[in-house]
Amino acid sequence: MSSWRDNLRYIEPYVPGEQPDLPDMVKLNTNENPYPPSPKVAQVIKDFDSGTLRLYPDPGSKVLADAIAKRYKIASNEVFTGVGSDDVLAIAFMTFFNSKKPILFPDITYSFYDVWAKLFCIPYKRPELDEAFKIKAEDYYCDNGGIVIANPNAPTGIRQDKSFLRDIIEHNRDVVVIIDEAYVDFCRESALPLAREYDNVLVVQTFSKSRSLAGMRIGYAMGNPELIKAMDDVRFSFNSYPMTRLSVAVGAAAMEDEEYFRETTRKVIDTREWTKRELNKLGFSFCDSETNFIFASHESVDAKYIFEKLKEKHIFVRYFNSPRIDNSLRISIGTQEDMKYFISELGKIV
Amino acid sequence: MSSWRDNLRYIEPYVPGEQPDLPDMVKLNTNENPYPPSPKVAQVIKDFDSGTLRLYPDPGSKVLADAIAKRYKIASNEVFTGVGSDDVLAIAFMTFFNSKKPILFPDITYSFYDVWAKLFCIPYKRPELDEAFKIKAEDYYCDNGGIVIANPNAPTGIRQDKSFLRDIIEHNRDVVVIIDEAYVDFCRESALPLAREYDNVLVVQTFSKSRSLAGMRIGYAMGNPELIKAMDDVRFSFNSYPMTRLSVAVGAAAMEDEEYFRETTRKVIDTREWTKRELNKLGFSFCDSETNFIFASHESVDAKYIFEKLKEKHIFVRYFNSPRIDNSLRISIGTQEDMKYFISELGKIV
Numbered sequence: 001m002s003s004w005r006d007n008l009r010y011i012e013p014y015v016p017g018e019q020p021d022l023p024d025m026v027k028l029n030t031n032e033n034p035y036p037p038s039p040k041v042a043q044v045i046k047d048f049d050s051g052t053l054r055l056y057p058d059p060g061s062k063v064l065a066d067a068i069a070k071r072y073k074i075a076s077n078e079v080f081t082g083v084g085s086d087d088v089l090a091i092a093f094m095t096f097f098n099s100k101k102p103i104l105f106p107d108i109t110y111s112f113y114d115v116w117a118k119l120f121c122i123p124y125k126r127p128e129l130d131e132a133f134k135i136k137a138e139d140y141y142c143d144n145g146g147i148v149i150a151n152p153n154a155p156t157g158i159r160q161d162k163s164f165l166r167d168i169i170e171h172n173r174d175v176v177v178i179i180d181e182a183y184v185d186f187c188r189e190s191a192l193p194l195a196r197e198y199d200n201v202l203v204v205q206t207f208s209k210s211r212s213l214a215g216m217r218i219g220y221a222m223g224n225p226e227l228i229k230a231m232d233d234v235r236f237s238f239n240s241y242p243m244t245r246l247s248v249a250v251g252a253a254a255m256e257d258e259e260y261f262r263e264t265t266r267k268v269i270d271t272r273e274w275t276k277r278e279l280n281k282l283g284f285s286f287c288d289s290e291t292n293f294i295f296a297s298h299e300s301v302d303a304k305y306i307f308e309k310l311k312e313k314h315i316f317v318r319y320f321n322s323p324r325i326d327n328s329l330r331i332s333i334g335t336q337e338d339m340k341y342f343i344s345e346l347g348k349i350v
Numbered sequence: 351m352s353s354w355r356d357n358l359r360y361i362e363p364y365v366p367g368e369q370p371d372l373p374d375m376v377k378l379n380t381n382e383n384p385y386p387p388s389p390k391v392a393q394v395i396k397d398f399d400s401g402t403l404r405l406y407p408d409p410g411s412k413v414l415a416d417a418i419a420k421r422y423k424i425a426s427n428e429v430f431t432g433v434g435s436d437d438v439l440a441i442a443f444m445t446f447f448n449s450k451k452p453i454l455f456p457d458i459t460y461s462f463y464d465v466w467a468k469l470f471c472i473p474y475k476r477p478e479l480d481e482a483f484k485i486k487a488e489d490y491y492c493d494n495g496g497i498v499i500a501n502p503n504a505p506t507g508i509r510q511d512k513s514f515l516r517d518i519i520e521h522n523r524d525v526v527v528i529i530d531e532a533y534v535d536f537c538r539e540s541a542l543p544l545a546r547e548y549d550n551v552l553v554v555q556t557f558s559k560s561r562s563l564a565g566m567r568i569g570y571a572m573g574n575p576e577l578i579k580a581m582d583d584v585r586f587s588f589n590s591y592p593m594t595r596l597s598v599a600v601g602a603a604a605m606e607d608e609e610y611f612r613e614t615t616r617k618v619i620d621t622r623e624w625t626k627r628e629l630n631k632l633g634f635s636f637c638d639s640e641t642n643f644i645f646a647s648h649e650s651v652d653a654k655y656i657f658e659k660l661k662e663k664h665i666f667v668r669y670f671n672s673p674r675i676d677n678s679l680r681i682s683i684g685t686q687e688d689m690k691y692f693i694s695e696l697g698k699i700v
Binding site (some may be wrong): 002003004006007008009010011012013014015019027030032033034035036037041042045046048050051052053054055056057058059083084086087090094095096097098099115116118119145146173174175176199200208212213214215216217230232233234236237238239240241242243244245246247250 | 353354356384433446495550562586596
């Protein structure tokens with residue numbers, strides 16, 4: 001007999017990273033910013049007129065899109081906003097990847113790309129990174145349905161420079177190339193100029209890392225108005241009002257506080273470089289991260305063992321039980337104090 | 351030559367209802383609640399520790415799901431939360447409607463159902479409501495891929511009773527039946543007991559209308575844990591953290607303030623009944639609405655003319671330029687004062 005279960009979309013459930021909540025924990029496992037958001041965010045929330053919540057938000061989140069456009073010196077119709085960059089990327093996959101040809105992204109990269117491909121029944125191939133975890137450009141010269149490059153890449157932290165990306169784009173003018181820049185503010189350069197130069201390039205960024213707003217769910221894409229309009233059409237067919245009134249107000253305030261942004265980003269980078277030196281001393285090796293995390297493995301001690309031992313101390317880092325990366329740990333950068341404690345405990349383990 | 355445009359998902363853009371923002375307007379066009387949310391919501395926002403926004407939210411929005419479960423005396427794993435009921439319904443369509451057979455919903459109903467069906471390439475049929483805008487149950491006895499019933503229906507405002515719904519469900523035990531109860535708090539009964547009785551019934555509700563939180567984007571579904579788990583699996587494959595930390599806190603506070611909810615809902619219902627009597631006196635006829643709006647047409651004056659004339663006075667109601675309903679206006683219920691002003695201006699027009 002037939003059952004409603006026959007019509008289910010069966011998905012291998014995605015398991016989000018652990019979100020422990022212990023009073024004394026040092027949480028270095030989900031690449032959150034150790035510093036609170038801009039004081040202007042606190043002020044916006046404090047002053048917020050809750051009475052306005054009875055009304056729907058502006059569908060286009062104009063105040064937020066304008067703040068982003070102003071910061072990046074682009075037009076508001078070159079900006080798409082969504083509920084975190086996951087939402088933005090999911091909408092982009094749905095909008096741009098409707099070819100029968102496979103889309104391409106590296107075998108080691110952000111773990112959501114293949115989840116979205118499966119969800120939306122998009123064929124995909126995952127060219128292998130080389131031994132140094134670098135992308136081989138020639139793997140992306142073949143016929144395909146679209147390309148997604150996280151830059152800097154996760155969980156490796158490695159950044160490819162603009163000329164490298166340009167080469168891949170030049171070979172793929174007939175498909176949309178998405179550059180996922182979740183960690184870009186901790187590195188030297190953004191691919192945004194390429195999105196302005198090429199009409200098939202979309203750059204995706206987020207407020208979750210460098211703007212300390214993971215809890216507010218704000219992501220955005222930048223690209224030519226035609227790409228943005230296509231995403232808007234899909235978005236408005238899914239949910240006309242995705243962003244809460246508070247997200248719009250808070251996001252705009254955070255985007256406008258450039259000084260605070262520069263200060264906290266600088267602190268995270270300084271602590272990252274300090275942590276790299278300390279990890280070296282302890283016998284770790286790692287890619288040259290330009291993000292707010294370091295992806296490191298020890299010369300003799302097993303990653304999973306270190307992960308478990310740290311957990312006992314309520315220090316949480318990320319361990320991936322996946323081929324090729326199962327002897328590395330992804331360590332988010334905390335405050336200088338967090339990292340001093342982390343390094344001292346780590347020293348006792350290795 | 352091939353172009354990235356060839357791979358676009360072309361969607362006829364959905365046009366959301368007008369969102370005017372004039373200081374002196376009377377906004378009766380998007381079924382918002384005229385009263386602000388609970389004072390407990392204002393308090394939660396005022397007391398909110400913005401520092402916590404640097405952290406991702408709890409993926410399961412447990413605090414919110416628990417508050418909903420407690421209010422409806424069900425288990426938390428019988429509750430799914432999302433970014434407004436549009437998000438919840440979109441995820442439900444994606445999760446449950448993967449048959450080759452068409453899903454069924456009335457020709458006149460919430461205007462997003464066919465938009466989602468098109469977006470997700472779900473075949474659908476739209477049996478016609480009868481002349482009195484009522485659903486004909488026998489239209490839903492045929493083989494199909496799933497059923498969606500808005501109850502009370504929009505934009506008619508008509509509610510079908512539980513025995514009517516039970517009949518449709520009994521004829522469709524092999525597919526998922528979604529009862530969209532966006533307006534249920536303004537009517538006499540919910541289909542929630544049917545969702546508890548039948549494992550294939552999902553009830554969807556929202557904080558946007560009766561809880562005055564359209565701007566906070568909170569919707570939810572209630573059904574057996576297997577349905578909820580299937581939706582969670584799809585959800586977590588789309589976006590692990592859909593709800594902002596503030597949405598979770600605000601939603602829980604609103605759900606817990608039963609007294610305020612009852613008081614504002616009662617006021618809206620009283621004003622609706624008063625408005626019905628006044629509309630009658632002015633020569634309008636309408637379905638017997640059990641929602642926070644009235645769907646009315648005048649005995650002699652054209653709906654579009656009235657719509658335009660009201661707009662000149664900065665009174666906004668909703669006009670649908672669609673077959674069968676293009677001589678009616680959907681009038682959201684405002685405060686008693688709003689509606690007195692509306693009726694007096696309307697009297698001058700007709």
